Amino acid sequence: MKKVILLLLSSYAVLTAFFVVASALLPILRKRIVSNFAVGDVAIVVAVFLYGLFIYITGLLLIRAGCKDRH
Amino acid sequence: MTMFLEVFSVVAAFAAGVLFGRWWVPYQKRRGITSRDIYKEVDGVPRAGGLIALVAAAVGYCIISASVWVAMPLFVVALAIGLLGLIDDLRGVSENARVLFPVLLAFMLARAVDVKLTIPAVGLFYGATGWLAVLAIPVITNAFNMLDPVNGFLPAANVAVAASLAAVAAVRGQAEAVYLLSIHVAASLALYLYNRYPAKTFNGNVGSYFLGASLSTLAVIYDLVPYLILAGLPFVVNGALIIFSSGGIKSREKIARPTFLRDGVVYQDCSSPIISLVRVAVSDGPMGEYSIFKALFIAVLTSSALTAVFALFLRLLGLPI
Numbered sequence: 001m002k003k004v005i006l007l008l009l010s011s012y013a014v015l016t017a018f019f020v021v022a023s024a025l026l027p028i029l030r031k032r033i034v035s036n037f038a039v040g041d042v043a044i045v046v047a048v049f050l051y052g053l054f055i056y057i058t059g060l061l062l063i064r065a066g067c068k069d070r071h
Numbered sequence: 072m073t074m075f076l077e078v079f080s081v082v083a084a085f086a087a088g089v090l091f092g093r094w095w096v097p098y099q100k101r102r103g104i105t106s107r108d109i110y111k112e113v114d115g116v117p118r119a120g121g122l123i124a125l126v127a128a129a130v131g132y133c134i135i136s137a138s139v140w141v142a143m144p145l146f147v148v149a150l151a152i153g154l155l156g157l158i159d160d161l162r163g164v165s166e167n168a169r170v171l172f173p174v175l176l177a178f179m180l181a182r183a184v185d186v187k188l189t190i191p192a193v194g195l196f197y198g199a200t201g202w203l204a205v206l207a208i209p210v211i212t213n214a215f216n217m218l219d220p221v222n223g224f225l226p227a228a229n230v231a232v233a234a235s236l237a238a239v240a241a242v243r244g245q246a247e248a249v250y251l252l253s254i255h256v257a258a259s260l261a262l263y264l265y266n267r268y269p270a271k272t273f274n275g276n277v278g279s280y281f282l283g284a285s286l287s288t289l290a291v292i293y294d295l296v297p298y299l300i301l302a303g304l305p306f307v308v309n310g311a312l313i314i315f316s317s318g319g320i321k322s323r324e325k326i327a328r329p330t331f332l333r334d335g336v337v338y339q340d341c342s343s344p345i346i347s348l349v350r351v352a353v354s355d356g357p358m359g360e361y362s363i364f365k366a367l368f369i370a371v372l373t374s375s376a377l378t379a380v381f382a383l384f385l386r387l388l389g390l391p392i
Contacts, residue, residue: 001366004305004352008370011308012377015301016191023193023390030196038198045203055308056315059346066354067341 003062011055018047077250080134081257088127088261095122096265096272104161106273110221110335110360116270119160121278124226124262125153128285131254139247141292144183148176148288152212153281160275170320173209173284180291181205187294191301191381194391207296208287214306215283217313220349221364222270228305228371229259229282235302235375236286236295239382243392248293255285268361302378305370309348316346335359 022029022043029040099105099117106118132146152173158164180186181202188204189195219225233255240248262278265271274282290299300307317326329343329350336357339350352358352366385392 001352001355001362001369003355004348004366004370005373007308007348007351008304008374012301012304012374015304016381019190019192019297022190026193029193030198032198036199038196038200040196041198041200041203044200052311052315055311056346059308059312059351060316062351063339063346063354066339066356 003066007055007058007062010058011051014051014054018051076138077135077253080131080250081253083134084127084131084254085257085261087130088123088258089264091126092120092123092261092265092272095126096120099272108270108273109332111269112335117272119157119275119277120262120265120270120272121153121274121276121281122157123265123272124258124274124278125150125157125281127258127261128254128281131257132251135250135254139250141184141247142251144180145251145285145288145292148180148208149281149285151176152208152284153277156216156276156278156280159280160277170209170213173212173280174206176284177205177208177291180208180288184292186291188296189294189391191297191392192385192390204294204296205291207291207299208284210310211287211290211299211303211306212280212283214303214310216276216279218306218309218348218367219274219279221268221360221367223263223267224364224367225274225279225282226259226263226266227364227368228303229286230256230263231368231371231375232299232302233259233286235378236290236298238379239295239298239392240293242379242382242386245293248289248295251289255282255289258282258285268364298378298382301381302375303371304374305348305367312346312348312351316344333357337363 029043031039096117104117104119105115107114108116132142136142155172186201186204188200233252237249237252266274290296314320326345329340329345329347330337330353331340336359337353338357339354349363352363382392
C-alpha cells in the first residue's frame with residue numbers, strides 16, 4: 001500500500017508541476033505553428049510521453065526493491 | 072419543479088439499477104453467462120453485471136434530458152460503448168473494434184458539441200487541444216478496463232472520481248454537470264451493491280466500458296478532462312505502467328499477468344517484465360483480495376480528494392479552473 005500511495009503522490013505532484021510550468025510558459029504555448037496548431041498542442045503530446053516515462057521508471061524502481069530477496 | 076426532476080432522476084437511476092440487478096444476476100446464472108472467481112476458487116459467478124450500471128444511468132439520463140439536453144448525446148455515446156463491452160462479454164469482439172469504435176465515437180462527439188480543453192492554472196492554448204480532449208474517451212474507457220482486478224473496486228472508484236468531478240463542477244458553477252455526475256454516482260452505487268466483496272456478479276467489459284465512457288464523455292462535454300485525469304490518476308498510472316512495460320498498446324489477453332496467486336494470496340512475479348498497479352501494491356508484500364481492494368480504493372480516494380481541494384485552491388488564487 002505504501003508503494004502505491006508513493007507512486008500516486010509523486011505522479012500527482014509531477015502532473016501539477018507540469019501545470020505550473022505551463023502557466024509560466026503560456027505566451028509561448030499560445031504561439032501558432034500552422035493553422036489551428038499552437039506550440040501548446042505539441043507540448044502536450046511531448047508532456048504526455050515524458051509523464052508516462054516518469055511513471056514507468058518510478059514503478060520499476062519501486063517493484064525492483066521488492067524483488068531483491070525474492071524470485 | 073426543475074430541482075425535483077434532478078433529484079428524481081438520481082433516485083430513479085439508483086432504484087432502477089438495484090431492481091434490474093435483482094433480475095439480471097440470477098438470469099446470467101441461468102443462461103450460463105458466468106466465469107470463475109480465481110481468488111475464491113468458485114465457478115459460476117455472473118460475468119456481465121456492468122449492465123446494471125448501464126440500465127441505471129439510462130433511466131437517470133433519460134429523465135433528466137427533459138431539462139438538460141446534453142444528457143442525450145452523453146447517453147448515446149456511453150450506451151454505444153457499453154453495448155460494445157456487452158457484446159465482448161457475450162461473444163467476443165476483435166481488438167481493432169475495441170480500440171477504434173470509441174475513437175470514432177469520440178470524434179463524432181467533437182463535431183456535435185463545442186469541445187474545449189482548459190488546463191488547470193493555465194487556461195486555454197487556443198490551439199487544437201479541444202480535439203485532443205476527446206481522446207479522453209477511448210483512453211479512459213480502456214484505462215478503466217485495465218484496472219478492474221478485484222471485487223467492488225471499479226464501481227467504488229467511480230463513485231469517488233465522479234463525486235470529485237462534481238465538486239470541481241460545483242466550484243466552477245456548472246450545475247448541469249453536477250446533476251449528471253450525480254446520476255453516474257447513483258448508477259455506480261447500484262452496481263457496487265452487487266459487485267462488492269464477495270461479489271454476486273463481476274462487472275465485465277460492459278461495466279468498465281460503460282462507466283469509462285459515461286464519465287469521460289461527461290468530462291469532455293463539460294471541459295473537465297484534466298480533472299478526470301487527476302482524480303482518476305490510479306487508472307492512468309496503471310495504464311502507463313502496462314503500456315510502457317509491455318512495449319506498446321496490446322490487448323489484455325496478450326499481456327501475461329505480472330502477479331500469481333497461491334492459496335488466495337497475490338504475489339508479484341519477479342520474472343515478469345510487466346508492471347501494473349496491483350504488482351506495485353503487492354511488491355510491499357503478498358496481499359489478499361480485500362487488502363488489494365483497500366489499497367487501490369485508498370489511492371483513488373486520495374487522488375479524488377486532492378483534486379477537489381486543488382480546484383478550490385485555484386479558485387481561491389483566482390487562477391483558471
